[in-house]
Amino acid sequence: MANIISDETIEYVGILSKLELSGEQKEQAKKDMGLMLDYIDQLSELDTTGVEPMSHIFPIHNVFRQDTVTNGDDQENILRNAPEERDGSFIVPKTVD
Amino acid sequence: MSKQYETVIGLEVHVELATKTKIFCGCSTAFGGAPNTHTCPVCTGMPGSLPVLNKQVLEYVIAVGLATNCEISHYSKFDRKNYFYPDNPQNYQISQLYLPICHDGGVEIETEEGKKIVGIHEIHMEEDAGKLVHDDWEDCTMVDYNRSGVPLIEIVSEPDMRSAEEVIAYLEKLRLLIQYLGASDCKLQEGSMRADVNLSIREAGAEKMGTRTEMKNLNSFKAIARAIEGERERQIDLLEEGKEVIQETRRWDDNKEYSYAMRSKEDAQDYRYFPDPDLAPIIVSDELLREIKSKEPEFPTEKMIRYKEEYGIPDYDIEILTNTKHTADLFEETVALGADPKKVSNWLMGETMRLLKENAMEPEAICFSPENLAKLIQLVDSKAINSTVAKEVFQEMFHHDIDPEQYVEEKGLKTVNDQGALRKTIEEVMARNPKSVEDYHNGKTKAIGALVGQTMKAMQGKADPALINQILQELL
Ligand SMILES: [Zn+2]
Numbered sequence: 267m268a269n270i271i272s273d274e275t276i277e278y279v280g281i282l283s284k285l286e287l288s289g290e291q292k293e294q295a296k297k298d299m300g301l302m303l304d305y306i307d308q309l310s311e312l313d314t315t316g317v318e319p320m321s322h323i324f325p326i327h328n329v330f331r332q333d334t335v336t337n338g339d340d341q342e343n344i345l346r347n348a349p350e351e352r353d354g355s356f357i358v359p360k361t362v363d
Numbered sequence: 364m365s366k367q368y369e370t371v372i373g374l375e376v377h378v379e380l381a382t383k384t385k386i387f388c389g390c391s392t393a394f395g396g397a398p399n400t401h402t403c404p405v406c407t408g409m410p411g412s413l414p415v416l417n418k419q420v421l422e423y424v425i426a427v428g429l430a431t432n433c434e435i436s437h438y439s440k441f442d443r444k445n446y447f448y449p450d451n452p453q454n455y456q457i458s459q460l461y462l463p464i465c466h467d468g469g470v471e472i473e474t475e476e477g478k479k480i481v482g483i484h485e486i487h488m489e490e491d492a493g494k495l496v497h498d499d500w501e502d503c504t505m506v507d508y509n510r511s512g513v514p515l516i517e518i519v520s521e522p523d524m525r526s527a528e529e530v531i532a533y534l535e536k537l538r539l540l541i542q543y544l545g546a547s548d549c550k551l552q553e554g555s556m557r558a559d560v561n562l563s564i565r566e567a568g569a570e571k572m573g574t575r576t577e578m579k580n581l582n583s584f585k586a587i588a589r590a591i592e593g594e595r596e597r598q599i600d601l602l603e604e605g606k607e608v609i610q611e612t613r614r615w616d617d618n619k620e621y622s623y624a625m626r627s628k629e630d631a632q633d634y635r636y637f638p639d640p641d642l643a644p645i646i647v648s649d650e651l652l653r654e655i656k657s658k659e660p661e662f663p664t665e666k667m668i669r670y671k672e673e674y675g676i677p678d679y680d681i682e683i684l685t686n687t688k689h690t691a692d693l694f695e696e697t698v699a700l701g702a703d704p705k706k707v708s709n710w711l712m713g714e715t716m717r718l719l720k721e722n723a724m725e726p727e728a729i730c731f732s733p734e735n736l737a738k739l740i741q742l743v744d745s746k747a748i749n750s751t752v753a754k755e756v757f758q759e760m761f762h763h764d765i766d767p768e769q770y771v772e773e774k775g776l777k778t779v780n781d782q783g784a785l786r787k788t789i790e791e792v793m794a795r796n797p798k799s800v801e802d803y804h805n806g807k808t809k810a811i812g813a814l815v816g817q818t819m820k821a822m823q824g825k826a827d828p829a830l831i832n833q834i835l836q837e838l839l
Contacts, residue, residue: 330418
Protein backbone atom coordinates (compact mmCIF):
# COMPACT_ATOMS: atom_id res chain seq x y z
CA MET A 267 0.00 0.00 0.00
CA ALA A 268 1.57 3.23 -1.14
CA ASN A 269 -0.85 5.56 0.65
CA ILE A 270 -0.60 5.50 4.44
CA ILE A 271 -3.45 7.23 6.27
CA SER A 272 -2.40 8.82 9.54
CA ASP A 273 -4.39 8.69 12.79
CA GLU A 274 -4.97 12.46 12.56
CA THR A 275 -6.45 12.11 9.07
CA ILE A 276 -8.89 9.38 10.04
CA GLU A 277 -9.85 11.36 13.15
CA TYR A 278 -10.49 14.45 10.98
CA VAL A 279 -12.48 12.54 8.36
CA GLY A 280 -14.54 11.09 11.21
CA ILE A 281 -15.39 14.61 12.44
CA LEU A 282 -16.34 15.74 8.92
CA SER A 283 -18.59 12.74 8.37
CA LYS A 284 -20.13 12.96 11.86
CA LEU A 285 -19.06 9.38 12.56
CA GLU A 286 -17.77 7.96 15.81
CA LEU A 287 -15.37 5.13 15.03
CA SER A 288 -14.06 2.52 17.44
CA GLY A 289 -10.34 1.75 17.49
CA GLU A 290 -10.89 -1.33 15.40
CA GLN A 291 -13.07 0.53 12.89
CA LYS A 292 -10.45 3.25 12.61
CA GLU A 293 -7.76 0.75 11.69
CA GLN A 294 -10.03 -0.84 9.08
CA ALA A 295 -10.99 2.58 7.63
CA LYS A 296 -7.32 3.59 7.40
CA LYS A 297 -6.56 0.44 5.41
CA ASP A 298 -9.63 0.85 3.14
CA MET A 299 -8.88 4.48 2.41
CA GLY A 300 -5.25 3.72 1.62
CA LEU A 301 -6.29 1.07 -0.88
CA MET A 302 -8.83 3.40 -2.48
CA LEU A 303 -6.21 6.10 -2.94
CA ASP A 304 -3.80 3.55 -4.41
CA TYR A 305 -6.49 2.58 -6.90
CA ILE A 306 -7.14 6.20 -7.86
CA ASP A 307 -3.39 6.80 -8.19
CA GLN A 308 -3.41 4.53 -11.23
CA LEU A 309 -4.99 7.46 -13.11
CA SER A 310 -1.78 9.43 -12.69
CA GLU A 311 0.02 6.84 -14.80
CA LEU A 312 -1.97 7.98 -17.84
CA ASP A 313 -0.67 10.73 -20.10
CA THR A 314 -3.34 13.46 -20.02
CA THR A 315 -1.43 16.18 -21.85
CA GLY A 316 -3.86 18.28 -23.86
CA VAL A 317 -6.94 16.65 -22.32
CA GLU A 318 -9.44 19.17 -20.94
CA PRO A 319 -10.63 18.39 -17.38
CA MET A 320 -14.04 16.78 -17.67
CA SER A 321 -16.96 18.66 -16.07
CA HIS A 322 -19.71 16.27 -17.01
CA ILE A 323 -19.88 12.68 -18.12
CA PHE A 324 -22.16 13.48 -21.05
CA PRO A 325 -21.27 15.92 -23.84
CA ILE A 326 -24.16 18.23 -22.90
CA HIS A 327 -24.48 21.85 -21.82
CA ASN A 328 -27.14 24.52 -21.22
CA VAL A 329 -29.91 22.35 -19.83
CA PHE A 330 -32.42 24.87 -18.52
CA ARG A 331 -35.97 25.11 -17.29
CA GLN A 332 -38.28 28.11 -17.66
CA ASP A 333 -39.18 30.14 -14.57
CA THR A 334 -42.71 28.74 -14.26
CA VAL A 335 -44.21 27.20 -11.13
CA THR A 336 -44.87 23.55 -11.91
CA ASN A 337 -45.01 22.09 -8.40
CA GLY A 338 -48.02 22.48 -6.14
CA ASP A 339 -48.38 21.82 -2.44
CA ASP A 340 -46.96 18.37 -1.81
CA GLN A 341 -46.43 18.79 1.92
CA GLU A 342 -48.09 15.55 2.89
CA ASN A 343 -45.92 13.40 0.62
CA ILE A 344 -42.72 15.26 1.45
CA LEU A 345 -43.31 14.87 5.19
CA ARG A 346 -43.53 11.10 4.77
CA ASN A 347 -39.74 11.29 4.50
CA ALA A 348 -39.45 13.00 7.87
CA PRO A 349 -38.11 10.97 10.79
CA GLU A 350 -40.74 12.79 12.82
CA GLU A 351 -43.09 15.64 11.93
CA ARG A 352 -45.14 18.26 13.71
CA ASP A 353 -47.27 21.14 12.39
CA GLY A 354 -45.95 20.62 8.87
CA SER A 355 -42.30 20.74 9.94
CA PHE A 356 -39.59 18.09 9.95
CA ILE A 357 -38.50 17.42 13.53
CA VAL A 358 -34.81 16.72 14.01
CA PRO A 359 -32.52 16.57 17.06
CA LYS A 360 -31.51 20.02 18.23
CA THR A 361 -28.35 21.21 16.50
CA VAL A 362 -26.56 23.97 18.33
CA ASP A 363 -25.34 26.88 16.21
CA MET B 364 -3.12 54.85 21.61
CA SER B 365 0.19 55.44 19.92
CA LYS B 366 -0.11 53.46 16.70
CA GLN B 367 -2.31 54.31 13.74
CA TYR B 368 -4.30 51.43 12.27
CA GLU B 369 -5.89 50.96 8.88
CA THR B 370 -9.07 48.89 8.55
CA VAL B 371 -9.24 46.60 5.51
CA ILE B 372 -12.71 45.36 4.58
CA GLY B 373 -14.04 42.99 1.95
CA LEU B 374 -17.68 42.00 1.60
CA GLU B 375 -19.58 38.87 0.67
CA VAL B 376 -23.05 39.96 -0.33
CA HIS B 377 -25.85 37.45 -0.83
CA VAL B 378 -28.81 38.60 -2.87
CA GLU B 379 -32.02 36.63 -3.21
CA LEU B 380 -33.20 36.75 -6.83
CA ALA B 381 -36.75 37.77 -7.73
CA THR B 382 -37.59 34.62 -9.68
CA LYS B 383 -40.99 32.95 -9.44
CA THR B 384 -39.48 29.53 -8.89
CA LYS B 385 -36.49 28.02 -7.13
CA ILE B 386 -33.09 27.66 -8.75
CA PHE B 387 -33.26 23.93 -9.58
CA CYS B 388 -36.96 22.95 -9.35
CA GLY B 389 -40.42 24.25 -10.19
CA CYS B 390 -41.38 25.07 -6.58
CA SER B 391 -42.68 28.56 -5.83
CA THR B 392 -40.45 31.09 -4.06
CA ALA B 393 -43.46 32.97 -2.64
CA PHE B 394 -43.19 34.09 0.97
CA GLY B 395 -45.57 33.15 3.73
CA GLY B 396 -46.58 29.60 2.80
CA ALA B 397 -47.24 27.06 5.56
CA PRO B 398 -44.09 25.03 6.34
CA ASN B 399 -42.94 22.67 3.58
CA THR B 400 -45.80 23.53 1.22
CA HIS B 401 -43.32 24.79 -1.42
CA THR B 402 -41.14 21.72 -1.54
CA CYS B 403 -40.46 18.72 -3.78
CA PRO B 404 -37.94 15.86 -3.90
CA VAL B 405 -35.30 18.17 -5.50
CA CYS B 406 -35.30 20.91 -2.87
CA THR B 407 -35.55 18.44 0.02
CA GLY B 408 -32.53 16.52 -1.27
CA MET B 409 -34.19 13.18 -1.98
CA PRO B 410 -31.91 10.58 -3.56
CA GLY B 411 -32.43 10.20 -7.29
CA SER B 412 -33.98 13.63 -7.85
CA LEU B 413 -32.51 15.71 -10.66
CA PRO B 414 -31.89 19.48 -10.41
CA VAL B 415 -32.32 21.59 -13.59
CA LEU B 416 -31.15 25.22 -13.71
CA ASN B 417 -33.78 27.98 -13.90
CA LYS B 418 -32.83 30.04 -16.98
CA GLN B 419 -34.04 33.26 -15.34
CA VAL B 420 -31.40 32.84 -12.61
CA LEU B 421 -28.68 32.75 -15.26
CA GLU B 422 -30.10 35.81 -17.01
CA TYR B 423 -30.32 37.78 -13.75
CA VAL B 424 -26.79 36.95 -12.63
CA ILE B 425 -25.37 37.86 -16.04
CA ALA B 426 -27.30 41.15 -15.96
CA VAL B 427 -25.86 41.93 -12.51
CA GLY B 428 -22.39 40.96 -13.76
CA LEU B 429 -22.65 43.28 -16.76
CA ALA B 430 -23.97 46.14 -14.58
CA THR B 431 -20.98 45.73 -12.24
CA ASN B 432 -18.45 45.65 -15.09
CA CYS B 433 -17.59 41.99 -14.65
CA GLU B 434 -16.24 39.60 -17.22
CA ILE B 435 -18.82 36.92 -17.97
CA SER B 436 -17.39 33.41 -18.09
CA HIS B 437 -17.91 31.74 -21.44
CA TYR B 438 -17.83 28.38 -19.66
CA SER B 439 -19.20 27.91 -16.16
CA LYS B 440 -20.36 25.06 -13.93
CA PHE B 441 -21.69 24.16 -10.51
CA ASP B 442 -19.88 22.57 -7.56
CA ARG B 443 -21.02 20.92 -4.37
CA LYS B 444 -20.05 22.53 -1.09
CA ASN B 445 -20.28 19.81 1.54
CA TYR B 446 -21.33 20.54 5.08
CA PHE B 447 -23.61 19.01 7.64
CA TYR B 448 -26.47 21.03 9.08
CA PRO B 449 -30.20 20.25 9.09
CA ASP B 450 -31.08 23.40 7.10
CA ASN B 451 -29.36 21.69 4.17
CA PRO B 452 -31.14 18.42 3.36
CA GLN B 453 -28.62 17.27 0.73
CA ASN B 454 -25.65 17.73 3.10
CA TYR B 455 -24.18 19.91 0.36
CA GLN B 456 -25.06 23.27 -1.06
CA ILE B 457 -24.96 23.63 -4.84
CA SER B 458 -22.70 26.62 -5.49
CA GLN B 459 -19.87 27.64 -7.82
CA LEU B 460 -16.23 27.55 -6.76
CA TYR B 461 -13.99 26.70 -9.70
CA LEU B 462 -15.65 28.50 -12.60
CA PRO B 463 -17.99 31.23 -11.30
CA ILE B 464 -20.24 32.88 -13.85
CA CYS B 465 -18.90 36.46 -13.37
CA HIS B 466 -15.47 37.69 -12.31
CA ASP B 467 -13.10 40.68 -12.20
CA GLY B 468 -15.51 43.59 -12.09
CA GLY B 469 -16.02 46.63 -9.92
CA VAL B 470 -18.31 49.53 -9.08
CA GLU B 471 -17.59 53.18 -8.47
CA ILE B 472 -18.52 54.70 -5.12
CA GLU B 473 -18.39 58.24 -3.78
CA THR B 474 -16.21 58.74 -0.71
CA GLU B 475 -15.14 61.78 1.28
CA GLU B 476 -11.91 61.79 -0.71
CA GLY B 477 -13.72 61.51 -4.05
CA LYS B 478 -14.58 58.66 -6.38
CA LYS B 479 -13.17 55.20 -5.78
CA ILE B 480 -13.52 51.78 -7.42
CA VAL B 481 -14.40 48.79 -5.25
CA GLY B 482 -13.29 45.68 -7.09
CA ILE B 483 -15.56 42.65 -7.47
CA HIS B 484 -13.62 39.41 -7.33
CA GLU B 485 -16.48 37.24 -8.52
CA ILE B 486 -20.24 36.69 -8.58
CA HIS B 487 -21.61 33.19 -8.42
CA MET B 488 -24.96 31.41 -8.26
CA GLU B 489 -26.03 29.21 -5.37
CA GLU B 490 -29.05 27.95 -3.47
CA ASP B 491 -30.48 29.15 -0.17
CA ALA B 492 -30.99 26.84 2.82
CA GLY B 493 -34.12 25.92 4.78
CA LYS B 494 -35.30 27.61 7.97
CA LEU B 495 -34.69 26.16 11.41
CA VAL B 496 -36.75 26.96 14.47
CA HIS B 497 -35.24 25.67 17.68
CA ASP B 498 -37.82 24.47 20.14
CA ASP B 499 -36.20 24.88 23.56
CA TRP B 500 -39.20 23.40 25.34
CA GLU B 501 -39.13 20.09 23.47
CA ASP B 502 -35.37 20.29 22.91
CA CYS B 503 -35.68 19.67 19.19
CA THR B 504 -35.47 21.61 15.92
CA MET B 505 -38.31 22.22 13.47
CA VAL B 506 -37.29 22.42 9.82
CA ASP B 507 -39.13 24.19 7.00
CA TYR B 508 -37.65 23.69 3.51
CA ASN B 509 -39.76 26.35 1.74
CA ARG B 510 -36.64 28.55 1.38
CA SER B 511 -34.40 25.63 0.46
CA GLY B 512 -33.35 26.07 -3.16
CA VAL B 513 -34.37 29.73 -3.46
CA PRO B 514 -31.85 31.28 -5.87
CA LEU B 515 -29.08 33.44 -4.47
CA ILE B 516 -26.15 35.21 -6.02
CA GLU B 517 -23.06 35.86 -3.96
CA ILE B 518 -21.08 38.96 -4.83
CA VAL B 519 -17.54 38.77 -3.47
CA SER B 520 -15.68 42.07 -3.35
CA GLU B 521 -11.95 42.65 -3.23
CA PRO B 522 -10.67 43.90 0.17
CA ASP B 523 -10.86 47.46 -1.14
CA MET B 524 -12.90 49.22 1.53
CA ARG B 525 -11.38 51.15 4.43
CA SER B 526 -14.34 52.39 6.50
CA ALA B 527 -17.97 51.75 7.37
CA GLU B 528 -18.93 54.71 5.14
CA GLU B 529 -17.27 53.07 2.14
CA VAL B 530 -18.95 49.75 2.91
CA ILE B 531 -22.36 51.39 3.04
CA ALA B 532 -21.71 53.38 -0.15
CA TYR B 533 -20.74 50.11 -1.88
CA LEU B 534 -23.84 48.29 -0.61
CA GLU B 535 -26.10 51.16 -1.64
CA LYS B 536 -24.57 51.13 -5.10
CA LEU B 537 -25.10 47.38 -5.48
CA ARG B 538 -28.64 47.64 -4.17
CA LEU B 539 -29.46 50.44 -6.58
CA LEU B 540 -28.11 48.60 -9.63
CA ILE B 541 -29.80 45.31 -8.72
CA GLN B 542 -33.13 46.97 -7.96
CA TYR B 543 -33.00 48.82 -11.28
CA LEU B 544 -32.37 45.50 -13.02
CA GLY B 545 -35.41 44.06 -11.23
CA ALA B 546 -33.22 41.11 -10.18
CA SER B 547 -34.07 41.51 -6.47
CA ASP B 548 -35.77 43.92 -4.08
CA CYS B 549 -32.61 43.85 -1.91
CA LYS B 550 -34.26 44.34 1.48
CA LEU B 551 -31.70 43.96 4.26
CA GLN B 552 -34.30 43.71 7.01
CA GLU B 553 -36.18 40.95 5.25
CA GLY B 554 -33.00 39.14 4.31
CA SER B 555 -33.22 39.40 0.52
CA MET B 556 -29.84 41.15 0.75
CA ARG B 557 -27.31 39.93 3.34
CA ALA B 558 -23.78 41.10 3.88
CA ASP B 559 -20.94 39.25 5.57
CA VAL B 560 -18.07 41.51 6.51
CA ASN B 561 -14.44 40.34 6.30
CA LEU B 562 -12.32 42.70 8.35
CA SER B 563 -8.69 42.93 9.32
CA ILE B 564 -6.50 45.73 10.59
CA ARG B 565 -2.89 46.59 9.95
CA GLU B 566 -0.56 49.36 11.03
CA ALA B 567 -0.93 52.34 8.72
CA GLY B 568 1.46 52.01 5.82
CA ALA B 569 2.00 48.26 6.27
CA GLU B 570 1.94 46.15 3.12
CA LYS B 571 0.98 42.85 4.66
CA MET B 572 -2.67 42.13 5.46
CA GLY B 573 -3.62 41.34 9.06
CA THR B 574 -5.55 38.21 10.04
CA ARG B 575 -9.20 38.69 9.12
CA THR B 576 -12.42 37.67 10.77
CA GLU B 577 -15.77 37.19 9.10
CA MET B 578 -18.88 38.71 10.65
CA LYS B 579 -22.38 37.45 9.98
CA ASN B 580 -25.93 38.39 10.95
CA LEU B 581 -25.86 42.02 9.86
CA ASN B 582 -29.33 43.06 8.82
CA SER B 583 -29.30 46.83 8.55
CA PHE B 584 -26.86 49.49 7.41
CA LYS B 585 -26.71 50.72 11.01
CA ALA B 586 -25.85 47.23 12.32
CA ILE B 587 -23.12 46.97 9.67
CA ALA B 588 -21.61 50.29 10.70
CA ARG B 589 -21.70 49.37 14.41
CA ALA B 590 -20.29 45.89 13.79
CA ILE B 591 -17.38 47.31 11.77
CA GLU B 592 -16.58 49.81 14.53
CA GLY B 593 -16.89 47.13 17.22
CA GLU B 594 -14.72 44.59 15.39
CA ARG B 595 -12.07 47.17 14.52
CA GLU B 596 -11.76 48.09 18.20
CA ARG B 597 -11.73 44.46 19.32
CA GLN B 598 -8.87 43.65 16.94
CA ILE B 599 -6.89 46.76 17.89
CA ASP B 600 -7.27 45.88 21.59
CA LEU B 601 -5.96 42.37 20.91
CA LEU B 602 -2.91 43.66 19.05
CA GLU B 603 -2.21 46.35 21.64
CA GLU B 604 -2.27 43.68 24.33
CA GLY B 605 0.23 41.70 22.31
CA LYS B 606 -2.32 39.02 21.45
CA GLU B 607 -3.19 37.59 18.06
CA VAL B 608 -6.34 37.92 15.97
CA ILE B 609 -7.73 34.46 15.26
CA GLN B 610 -9.22 33.79 11.84
CA GLU B 611 -12.81 32.86 12.63
CA THR B 612 -16.45 33.50 11.89
CA ARG B 613 -18.19 35.76 14.38
CA ARG B 614 -21.84 36.50 14.88
CA TRP B 615 -22.85 40.10 15.55
CA ASP B 616 -25.44 40.72 18.24
CA ASP B 617 -26.78 44.17 17.46
CA ASN B 618 -28.63 44.51 20.77
CA LYS B 619 -25.55 43.80 22.85
CA GLU B 620 -23.31 45.50 20.25
CA TYR B 621 -20.89 42.63 20.58
CA SER B 622 -19.76 39.78 18.35
CA TYR B 623 -18.92 36.27 19.44
CA ALA B 624 -17.13 33.38 17.73
CA MET B 625 -19.59 31.06 15.98
CA ARG B 626 -17.92 27.72 15.51
CA SER B 627 -15.87 25.48 17.73
CA LYS B 628 -12.75 23.62 16.61
CA GLU B 629 -14.81 20.45 16.32
CA ASP B 630 -16.71 22.02 13.42
CA ALA B 631 -13.85 22.06 10.96
CA GLN B 632 -14.69 24.19 7.92
CA ASP B 633 -13.62 21.89 5.13
CA TYR B 634 -16.16 21.98 2.35
CA ARG B 635 -14.56 19.36 0.07
CA TYR B 636 -15.89 21.04 -3.06
CA PHE B 637 -16.27 18.94 -6.18
CA PRO B 638 -18.09 19.42 -9.53
CA ASP B 639 -21.81 18.64 -9.35
CA PRO B 640 -22.36 15.70 -11.69
CA ASP B 641 -26.13 16.28 -11.91
CA LEU B 642 -25.96 19.72 -13.52
CA ALA B 643 -24.82 20.33 -17.08
CA PRO B 644 -22.11 22.95 -17.68
CA ILE B 645 -23.18 26.39 -18.94
CA ILE B 646 -21.87 27.93 -22.12
CA VAL B 647 -22.72 31.62 -22.44
CA SER B 648 -23.00 32.56 -26.10
CA ASP B 649 -22.38 36.05 -27.45
CA GLU B 650 -25.98 35.98 -28.60
CA LEU B 651 -27.25 35.48 -25.02
CA LEU B 652 -24.98 38.28 -23.82
CA ARG B 653 -26.33 40.62 -26.49
CA GLU B 654 -29.89 39.65 -25.64
CA ILE B 655 -29.40 40.40 -21.93
CA LYS B 656 -27.54 43.63 -22.70
CA SER B 657 -30.41 44.78 -24.94
CA LYS B 658 -32.88 44.35 -22.06
CA GLU B 659 -30.77 46.51 -19.73
CA PRO B 660 -32.85 49.25 -18.12
CA GLU B 661 -31.93 52.92 -17.93
CA PHE B 662 -29.56 53.18 -14.93
CA PRO B 663 -29.59 56.05 -12.39
CA THR B 664 -26.67 57.92 -13.98
CA GLU B 665 -28.43 57.90 -17.36
CA LYS B 666 -31.74 58.84 -15.78
CA MET B 667 -30.13 61.80 -14.02
CA ILE B 668 -28.95 63.25 -17.32
CA ARG B 669 -32.33 62.72 -18.99
CA TYR B 670 -34.32 64.17 -16.06
CA LYS B 671 -32.24 67.35 -16.24
CA GLU B 672 -32.88 67.73 -19.96
CA GLU B 673 -36.49 66.62 -20.05
CA TYR B 674 -38.03 67.84 -16.82
CA GLY B 675 -35.91 70.79 -15.75
CA ILE B 676 -36.10 69.98 -12.05
CA PRO B 677 -33.28 70.80 -9.57
CA ASP B 678 -30.22 68.50 -9.35
CA TYR B 679 -30.91 67.75 -5.71
CA ASP B 680 -34.44 66.54 -6.54
CA ILE B 681 -33.08 64.42 -9.39
CA GLU B 682 -30.58 62.76 -7.11
CA ILE B 683 -33.19 61.85 -4.49
CA LEU B 684 -35.80 60.72 -7.04
CA THR B 685 -33.41 58.40 -8.87
CA ASN B 686 -32.02 57.03 -5.61
CA THR B 687 -34.52 54.21 -5.64
CA LYS B 688 -36.14 52.64 -8.67
CA HIS B 689 -39.51 52.86 -6.96
CA THR B 690 -39.45 56.66 -6.60
CA ALA B 691 -38.05 57.10 -10.13
CA ASP B 692 -40.84 54.92 -11.57
CA LEU B 693 -43.47 56.71 -9.52
CA PHE B 694 -42.19 60.08 -10.71
CA GLU B 695 -42.05 59.09 -14.38
CA GLU B 696 -45.41 57.36 -14.39
CA THR B 697 -47.16 60.30 -12.72
CA VAL B 698 -45.61 62.73 -15.21
CA ALA B 699 -46.65 60.40 -18.06
CA LEU B 700 -50.26 60.85 -16.87
CA GLY B 701 -49.94 64.54 -17.66
CA ALA B 702 -48.96 65.98 -14.26
CA ASP B 703 -46.44 68.82 -14.11
CA PRO B 704 -42.93 67.38 -13.36
CA LYS B 705 -42.12 70.15 -10.88
CA LYS B 706 -45.34 69.54 -8.94
CA VAL B 707 -44.86 65.75 -8.93
CA SER B 708 -41.32 66.24 -7.70
CA ASN B 709 -42.53 68.60 -4.96
CA TRP B 710 -44.99 66.03 -3.61
CA LEU B 711 -42.37 63.28 -3.68
CA MET B 712 -39.57 65.41 -2.25
CA GLY B 713 -41.68 67.21 0.35
CA GLU B 714 -44.64 65.44 1.90
CA THR B 715 -43.63 61.93 0.82
CA MET B 716 -40.12 62.15 2.29
CA ARG B 717 -41.48 63.80 5.44
CA LEU B 718 -44.02 61.01 6.00
CA LEU B 719 -41.44 58.31 5.22
CA LYS B 720 -39.16 59.76 7.86
CA GLU B 721 -41.99 60.23 10.36
CA ASN B 722 -43.02 56.56 9.94
CA ALA B 723 -39.44 55.22 9.68
CA MET B 724 -40.25 53.71 6.28
CA GLU B 725 -38.06 52.92 3.27
CA PRO B 726 -39.00 54.54 -0.09
CA GLU B 727 -39.74 51.04 -1.44
CA ALA B 728 -42.71 50.92 0.92
CA ILE B 729 -44.52 53.84 -0.77
CA CYS B 730 -47.91 52.40 -1.67
CA PHE B 731 -49.87 55.14 -3.45
CA SER B 732 -50.32 54.84 -7.20
CA PRO B 733 -49.16 57.31 -9.87
CA GLU B 734 -52.82 57.62 -10.92
CA ASN B 735 -53.86 58.87 -7.49
CA LEU B 736 -50.96 61.30 -7.22
CA ALA B 737 -51.85 62.69 -10.67
CA LYS B 738 -55.48 63.07 -9.57
CA LEU B 739 -54.46 64.94 -6.42
CA ILE B 740 -52.31 67.36 -8.42
CA GLN B 741 -55.22 67.88 -10.80
CA LEU B 742 -57.54 68.67 -7.87
CA VAL B 743 -55.15 71.37 -6.66
CA ASP B 744 -54.55 72.74 -10.16
CA SER B 745 -58.26 73.13 -10.81
CA LYS B 746 -58.60 74.82 -7.39
CA ALA B 747 -61.11 72.14 -6.37
CA ILE B 748 -59.16 71.88 -3.09
CA ASN B 749 -56.66 74.21 -1.47
CA SER B 750 -53.15 73.27 -0.43
CA THR B 751 -54.01 72.63 3.24
CA VAL B 752 -56.78 70.20 2.30
CA ALA B 753 -54.46 68.66 -0.32
CA LYS B 754 -51.90 67.80 2.37
CA GLU B 755 -54.61 66.21 4.48
CA VAL B 756 -55.82 64.13 1.50
CA PHE B 757 -52.23 63.22 0.65
CA GLN B 758 -51.69 61.85 4.13
CA GLU B 759 -54.64 59.49 3.61
CA MET B 760 -53.29 58.54 0.21
CA PHE B 761 -49.84 57.87 1.65
CA HIS B 762 -51.20 55.45 4.21
CA HIS B 763 -54.11 53.85 2.37
CA ASP B 764 -53.71 54.69 -1.34
CA ILE B 765 -57.21 56.18 -1.43
CA ASP B 766 -58.63 57.71 -4.61
CA PRO B 767 -58.34 61.46 -3.85
CA GLU B 768 -61.30 62.47 -6.07
CA GLN B 769 -63.59 60.03 -4.35
CA TYR B 770 -62.23 60.91 -0.90
CA VAL B 771 -62.71 64.67 -1.42
CA GLU B 772 -66.22 64.04 -2.68
CA GLU B 773 -67.19 61.76 0.22
CA LYS B 774 -65.70 63.94 2.93
CA GLY B 775 -67.07 67.12 1.34
CA LEU B 776 -63.65 68.76 1.20
CA LYS B 777 -64.17 70.65 -2.06
CA THR B 778 -63.42 74.34 -1.99
CA VAL B 779 -66.56 76.43 -2.04
CA ASN B 780 -66.34 78.28 -5.30
CA ASP B 781 -69.70 79.91 -4.82
CA GLN B 782 -68.55 83.53 -4.62
CA GLY B 783 -71.87 84.67 -3.19
CA ALA B 784 -71.62 82.30 -0.21
CA LEU B 785 -67.99 83.20 0.35
CA ARG B 786 -68.72 86.92 0.19
CA LYS B 787 -71.50 86.49 2.75
CA THR B 788 -69.16 84.62 5.13
CA ILE B 789 -66.49 87.31 4.74
CA GLU B 790 -69.01 90.04 5.57
CA GLU B 791 -69.99 88.15 8.71
CA VAL B 792 -66.34 87.71 9.71
CA MET B 793 -65.73 91.44 9.23
CA ALA B 794 -68.76 92.27 11.34
CA ARG B 795 -67.50 90.01 14.13
CA ASN B 796 -63.95 91.43 14.00
CA PRO B 797 -64.28 95.23 13.90
CA LYS B 798 -60.84 95.57 15.58
CA SER B 799 -59.04 93.86 12.70
CA VAL B 800 -60.96 95.93 10.17
CA GLU B 801 -60.02 99.11 12.04
CA ASP B 802 -56.36 98.03 12.31
CA TYR B 803 -56.33 97.48 8.58
CA HIS B 804 -57.71 100.94 7.90
CA ASN B 805 -55.12 102.38 10.26
CA GLY B 806 -52.42 101.04 7.98
CA LYS B 807 -51.76 97.73 9.68
CA THR B 808 -52.13 95.79 6.44
CA LYS B 809 -51.06 92.60 8.20
CA ALA B 810 -54.47 92.54 9.93
CA ILE B 811 -55.90 91.13 6.71
CA GLY B 812 -54.18 87.84 7.58
CA ALA B 813 -56.30 87.42 10.69
CA LEU B 814 -59.45 88.03 8.64
CA VAL B 815 -58.40 85.45 6.00
CA GLY B 816 -57.73 82.98 8.81
CA GLN B 817 -61.12 83.61 10.43
CA THR B 818 -62.85 83.16 7.08
CA MET B 819 -61.00 79.89 6.40
CA LYS B 820 -62.07 78.68 9.80
CA ALA B 821 -65.68 79.62 9.16
CA MET B 822 -65.49 77.78 5.81
CA GLN B 823 -63.98 74.72 7.55
CA GLY B 824 -60.89 75.08 5.40
CA LYS B 825 -62.78 74.59 2.17
CA ALA B 826 -61.93 77.86 0.48
CA ASP B 827 -59.26 79.27 -1.75
CA PRO B 828 -57.19 81.70 0.36
CA ALA B 829 -56.24 83.75 -2.70
CA LEU B 830 -59.89 84.31 -3.51
CA ILE B 831 -60.70 85.28 0.12
CA ASN B 832 -57.87 87.79 -0.02
CA GLN B 833 -59.18 89.25 -3.23
CA ILE B 834 -62.75 89.65 -1.93
CA LEU B 835 -61.49 91.12 1.35
CA GLN B 836 -59.47 93.76 -0.49
CA GLU B 837 -62.64 94.77 -2.33
CA LEU B 838 -64.79 94.93 0.79
CA LEU B 839 -62.36 96.72 3.08
ZN1 LIG C 1 -38.65 21.98 -5.07
